[in-house]
Amino acid sequence: MMMQPSLPGQDMTLPVVVRSMTLLARDTLAVEFTPQDGVTLPPFDAGAHVDLLLPNGIRRSYSLCNAPGDTGRYVVGVKKADPSRGASSYIHDTLRVGQAMKISAPKNNFPLDESAAKSVLIAGGIGITPMMSMIDRMEATGADWTLYYSCRTRADAAFLDRLDLLDKARCVNLNFDGEPGGAMLNLAEIIGAEQGDGVHFYACGPAPMLDAFEAATAGLPEGHAHLERFGGEPLPVSDDALETFEVECMQSGLNLTITPETTILDALLDNGIDIPFSCMDGVCGSCRVGVVEGTPDHRDMVLSDGELAENKVMMVCCSGSRSPKLVLDI
Numbered sequence: 001m002m003m004q005p006s007l008p009g010q011d012m013t014l015p016v017v018v019r020s021m022t023l024l025a026r027d028t029l030a031v032e033f034t035p036q037d038g039v040t041l042p043p044f045d046a047g048a049h050v051d052l053l054l055p056n057g058i059r060r061s062y063s064l065c066n067a068p069g070d071t072g073r074y075v076v077g078v079k080k081a082d083p084s085r086g087a088s089s090y091i092h093d094t095l096r097v098g099q100a101m102k103i104s105a106p107k108n109n110f111p112l113d114e115s116a117a118k119s120v121l122i123a124g125g126i127g128i129t130p131m132m133s134m135i136d137r138m139e140a141t142g143a144d145w146t147l148y149y150s151c152r153t154r155a156d157a158a159f160l161d162r163l164d165l166l167d168k169a170r171c172v173n174l175n176f177d178g179e180p181g182g183a184m185l186n187l188a189e190i191i192g193a194e195q196g197d198g199v200h201f202y203a204c205g206p207a208p209m210l211d212a213f214e215a216a217t218a219g220l221p222e223g224h225a226h227l228e229r230f231g232g233e234p235l236p237v238s239d240d241a242l243e244t245f246e247v248e249c250m251q252s253g254l255n256l257t258i259t260p261e262t263t264i265l266d267a268l269l270d271n272g273i274d275i276p277f278s279c280m281d282g283v284c285g286s287c288r289v290g291v292v293e294g295t296p297d298h299r300d301m302v303l304s305d306g307e308l309a310e311n312k313v314m315m316v317c318c319s320g321s322r323s324p325k326l327v328l329d330i
């Protein structure tokens with residue numbers, strides 16, 4: 001396998017070419033990447049994502065939506081955000097077939113538990129993308145699954161052609177809450193009806209849907225509810241968050257001043273501290289760092305309520321500080 005060097009703290013990056021771009025639904029594109037000459041794309045598991053290192057300098061994570069085992073290409077689904085923070089608008093308006101660029105190797109924060117007696121997939125909007133690779137995998141292994149897929153309207157729903165090929169009556173439930181007579185999915189009702197021994201639930205979609213999913217699955221056995229958040233919404237900054245503060249790196253002895261112009265992560269990378277990162281949005285959990293002293297201003301969507309209260313870890317890509325100094329275990 002030939003691959004190119006990576007950014008600090010990252011997995012190796014892969015040189016690829018945009019092979020095709022296909023309209024999947026309103027404002028939603030499938031982008032297919034194939035390797036540049038001499039490169040082999042690593043295999044991936046259902047639920048995996050890759051980071052696109054876009055030519056405009058922005059790095060964003062997107063779930064793979066082609067089948068695991070579909071070697072030689074990666075396909076992601078990209079919904080044009082409104083407003084876009086620069087990634088989806090670039091992909092829709094500027095990126096074109098034939099563009100050479102780099103992507104990360106696949107990573108998986110949303111793996112399928114193949115020991116499940118049944119898997120219930122709940123997708124909202126573009127949250128369908130990781131579910132498609134899961135469905136392909138479960139169709140290949142003969143696993144039992146059901147999909148609940150909700151969009152505003154049919155015109156917003158991607159992959160209907162692929163889902164049409166499946167036995168809809170058995171396993172595909174479509175919901176269009178913005179159409180006449182439509183309503184939001186009732187997740188408590190779905191989970192109540194589907195739950196049983198060995199049933200696992202998966203959800204990916206907008207934050208309100210995932211909040212409802214977390215509430216509805218709170219009573220399930222540990223490890224039976226899985227969710228993946230995608231970023232895009234600005235996270236609230238606390239009233240007492242400081243614009244400028246100090247960061248002391250306990251292991252290296254480095255002291256940094258964080259100003260409104262930079263994030264803690266950027267300052268660490270600029271000063272040679274090798275730290276993993278991916279989404280830069282507070283959703284993937286890659287940049288988790290231990291907090292030895294001080295009070296972070298958490299702005300991520302990864303930490304549990306307990307972790308937020310303890311202040312022992314933080315996501316340095318997006319979070320700030322409520323105390324003049326943070327001492328970090330790096």
Ligand code: FES
Pocket residue numbers: 276277278279280281282283284285286287288300302315316317318
């Ligand atoms: S890089 Fe993803 S949470 Fe920080």
